[in-house]
Amino acid sequence: MTPTPTPVTGQPLDRTDGVAKVTGAARFSSEHPLARMAYAVLVQSTIPKGKIIAIDTAQASAMRGVLLVMTHRNAPKLPAPKPPGKDEQPPNPKLSLLQNDEVQYNGQPVAVVVADTLEHAQDAARRVKVRYAPQPAVLDFQAAKRAPRTPKPQPDRPSDTARGDAEAELARAATRIDTVYTTPMENHNPMEPHATIAAWDGGSLTLHDATQNVSGVRKAVARSLGIAPEQVRVICPFVGGGFGCKGSTWSHVVLAAMAARQVGRPVKLALERTHMYGPVGARPMTEQRLRLGAQRDGGLQSVMHDTISHTSFVDDFTEPCTSPTRMLYASTALRTTQRLATLNLGVPTYMRAPGEAPGSFALECALDELAIALQMDPVALRLRNDAERDPEKDLPWSSKALRECYRVGAERFGWARRTAQPGSMREGRTLIGYGMATATYPANRMPAKASAMIRPDGTVLVRSGTHDLGTGTYTIMTQVAADALGWPVGKVTFELGDTAMPQAPVSGGSMTAASVAPAVQAAATAVRAKLVALATGDAMSPVHGAAADDVLVENGWLLRKSQPDRREPAAALIARNGGAPVTADSEAKPGDEKKQVSLHSFGAVFVEVHVDADLGTVRVPRIVGVYDVGRLLNRKTGHSQLMGGIVWGLGMALTEKTEMDWRVGRAVNANLADYHVPVNADIGAIDVTVLDGADPHINALGARGIGEIGITGVAAAIANAVYHATGKRVRDLPITADKLI
Template sequence: MSIVGQGIDRVDARLKVTGTATYSAEHKLPNMAYAVIVQSTIPKGRIAAVETAAAEAMPGVLAVLTHQNAPRLAKPHGSETKQGGGEQSKPDQKQSPPTPKLTLLQEDRVYYNGQPVALVVADTFERARDAARRVRLRYAAEPAQLDFSKAKQKLRRPEPQPERPSDTGRGNVERSLQRAATRVDLLYTTPMENHNPIEPHATIAQWEGDRLTLYDTTQNISGAQRTAALSFGLPPEQVRVVCPFVGGGFGSKGTTWSHVVLAAIAAKAVQRPVKLALDRTQMYGPVGARPLTEQRLVLGANAQGKLAAIRHDTISSTATLDDFTEPCTSVSRILYASESLQTSQRLATLDVGVPTYMRAPGEASGSFALESALDELAYRLKMDPVELRLANYAEKDPEKDIPWSSKSLRECYRAGAERFGWARRNPKPGSMRNGRTLVGWGMATATYPANRKGAKAVAALLPDGTAVVRSGSHDLGTGTYTVMTQIAADALGMPLSRVRFQLGDTTMPEAPVSGGSQTVASVGPAVHQAARALRDKLIATATADTASPLHGLGAGDVDAVDGWLVSRADPARRVQMSTVVTRAGGQPIVANASAEQGDEKKRFSMHAFGAVFVEVHIDPDVGTIHVPRVVGAYGIGRMMNAKTTHSQLMGGIVWGLGMGLMEKTEMDWRFGRAVNANLADYHVPVNADCGAIDIIVVDEEDKQINELGAKGVGEIGITGVAAAIANAVYHATGKRIRDLPITPDKVMV
């Protein structure tokens, strides 16, 4: 039976539960120093004066670095590419999202409140932190743009991105809207939201001559390598990045931020290893966030609910320092069949930290608006929300006019509705109660692209009969170690216990950023091919050995089973794989593989799909909202591991609960600084907030995306959840809330 698909326990579980898994800030280097960032306290202006004498005089302080004395860099901003698009510098962006412009103590300008403006290095963390408090800066402040409504008066078109154009259209939207029997014209907003992984960002930098090693918490070791090399004018091979474990990333660790290069600057300045770990409050501003969005949805449909027109116009906030586009319209462009469609993306510039990718960037925010609007249209038409979606089911990609690689959304609607009991829903708002408690049922569609990039892997069989497979990928807690071990063991024909997968080091074969739910779909095929190539080498070696029981057999005559090479015709003719290595001279037998994309994306549109059903209970007196149960049904290609898949989908749903009901970065817009920059005040769901979460994975085969048939599952789980909650709240109360998060005060108004 195939190991792939089984609910195998995590192979790294013991390391994690015993505390021996080494995260970036936990690497121990001799003579380590510690750095603490000093942040700006104004949103815009220049540094007029710096007073460092008091800090420099403190015991243990090794250096106080500012724009006045920091080493000059080859590339002052680290990278000139833009996150939202633009020209890509060098060939490095093949595997990586563009790096935002960095603030690296190279100039006196202040671009946002919380920007790194000085760095204190000391022999202990406590001394560095204490000295950082004694650095004094005076500013020449300038008027800052911190009003989104005013920033909208000077909108900009984003630079074009592959797959994500700023404007799209088909058909004639205005004419279709004029003919529509029913139309809705609605405005939805989502707030700024911050990543809050358990592990904050941290980097340890060590120089050995002109070679740099970074122990960095990152979703993109190759991207960090290239950014550091670019900053210091080094060949990439002189920079090594190590990251065996990541304690959550969710997009915030997908790009390289200023603190990474600052740690290396500090290490060069004091000539010893330096650790720079951000505290929780420093993760609000310097390392990105989900931007504000304002989305206008106009839908027109005939009396039977068939969509004639979709218009989706999005404004999202960006930063003065660099651009980032939250591509909210991407869902509207592909999800439903409509004779005409028009979408636009525009940017409103604020003097804040550069926004960045956050779990399902664009799809999470965009699906809230689109799926809420579909629900509002369903009520106007007096039509069941599921039936409305089925009436507009897209049999092929309506934007590209090409077939789906696979699509099981009909089955997701059916299975989810049946498990939830949707047929028992009374459609009238406010009609369902449990005693005094208002009960609401809502649903929405979930979707996320099935992304893939090229990746490499190497597999080796050692003389002791164990196999080691390596790829420079990452495990964000998603289960990469486990799934890749399963894939390799299956392909090799070896027991799981005899296979080790290693990742997280730029000395290993290159893999893409672990973002966009693409790691399994990208690295999995490379691991599979490397393991198959190693198995073929073992078979070729065994059949060529005159002393082997398999001598003279053809490659197709031999199977690999449980660590043995076995004749298919005569199972008594067999040899252990370890024996093949020993008889071949005792050196490891090694095979490399590179799994590249073909032209499949030109021939097929590749997406995962799902349906999410939510029940809410609302106290009519105080407006509190509880979600006792959620049912999510998903078509995600071939499931690699039943446990980790369930965990990822459930985690996405939990985040969707947070997005719908709690998450908001509360900004003091007078000064452009987050006031809830901690886990006490920035609310995320805890166990008490989560009821039963029922996950269904429908059978789906996809032979187009990759040889494994695997799509990503990390991000689809959050999509649609906030809308399903909003739709359920309306069903319970008759109050339509279009501005996230949905808090008790909004329900009570």
């Protein structure tokens, strides 16, 4: 018998797209060269609310190279949106497509200038003069929250939840805390800003769009323009970072298509960095009140979490901060509420771990404050309240190793060296603090399709209309396909990012690996079965007449398990049978597992901070994170994803904030010089451990998504460590020196 080949799935394979990226061969959405390309630039409103009473485009239109100045006065009138059909999303109201003279936020697109060069378009855009009739705008969060609105109900995510009598249990508790935590508006700053190239060919539209959802863009653009989805093709082979902001279809995408049809040539509309603040979403600001009541031994009797997040008059968006609170710890009673404060700002949107990132900050800081009040170790408090089954759904966990995360994390970090008294650990004028928090994120999955083709030359092509945001999708899908086929990984190519390929879901919610990998595995398995059937039915094949389960495909060769010396390469088999590729299409979708088990990932984060006693500056020399995320499909890219999430959590804790001029509702730090994100000098040692173990319920591979869990818990762990170092509790992010001195 031949030895079983070592699976490549899970191995730390180098990125298959790495060479293309470092050599410049990988083309991002704004880099596709099209003949007769024209260039578009947005003109944005400068008031938060009002009406346009005049637009002077004469000077801009007369400038050299200008092809079009599109405003609400000459933009094509789009059809009224049709009511959504079955399983369709309702029309998207957040798009500003120059259909009227109304302005609802500062930064709203009010014109598009198209010229033969980018420089000509930029110059002309500065010459467009807009006069407004301003109207009173709502820009005071504190005032808006006094008249909060209840969010629209969402499937599986009600705005309010309750179990038991939380008020009565709080009154009976031996120890109580009542605290408020706030988080600011934060803006995505991917290295690649949003960009779209639109090109018409008769009635067909091709979009090269920087997106996390090629299929979603196709549907949204078709709906906006009143054409069939089959008339729209969206292509996006590479994404230079998305983090949620590229998961939706924004105004500039449709505006590029409208402008391209007007000028009769391809149009590129790439947002400048300042355009990224307002019309393409942000993480909303939140105010979260936590009330906890506990027995003397730390057992939680009452948990109450009330959240208000800001939204827009254009469309609603809810930051579901209470999500982790509802499921993470056991308690006698619980109550959570979500409310919205409506402002004249652009529509907020998903940012890495929406809800879970700010929600875990508040919850995990509140747990730390409760531990201090109880004079109890923070890890011990969490172990005392560890939920053995999902308390919200009353279901068993699909798998859970959170206790092991705490144990391994505490050991690797050296938590036992921590002294309980705040300010008791120091080196000279440097205050040292230890803090920890729990990380969690739901395991999501949606239907996905894939195709596989074995070519006559013995190479394999696998396709799915999914995305690679830098997460390693190209690589892990190649590994999964190679193992399912029994093929050398170097002879397998995976392609993605095109609506012409089998449909896959949005790359958000940490679900790409969990959704697309099973579809790839199914397609590869199906095409392998076809290959085996071809061989066993071929009288000239060494495996002719063998039972299918007696045929092994190994490194692209077919052989009998019982007689391994009888073998031939797949290329020879295909050539002998006419030379046509062997193909298969497959779909993988979730079943009813969510009715049987609760699917979540977990982790524990431990942080050491150094605080300058005189200046209040905070440094983070080391972070330890231990995670239970099911099976990792690639050790290297998985480690990178978790490390990247931790870095973002550090930014959330210490640097990130969109500074607003609340008189006019416009961001004043709309650039990478003033919007502070962590750089290499800010990052110390990051120790990431992923526990071994596959989730037996999520999919056939046992793999859950990991793109977002890495940020959760980090901000809280840092805030808790800062308190331990200084004795000062900062409940308003980011934690800056002025809040500590």
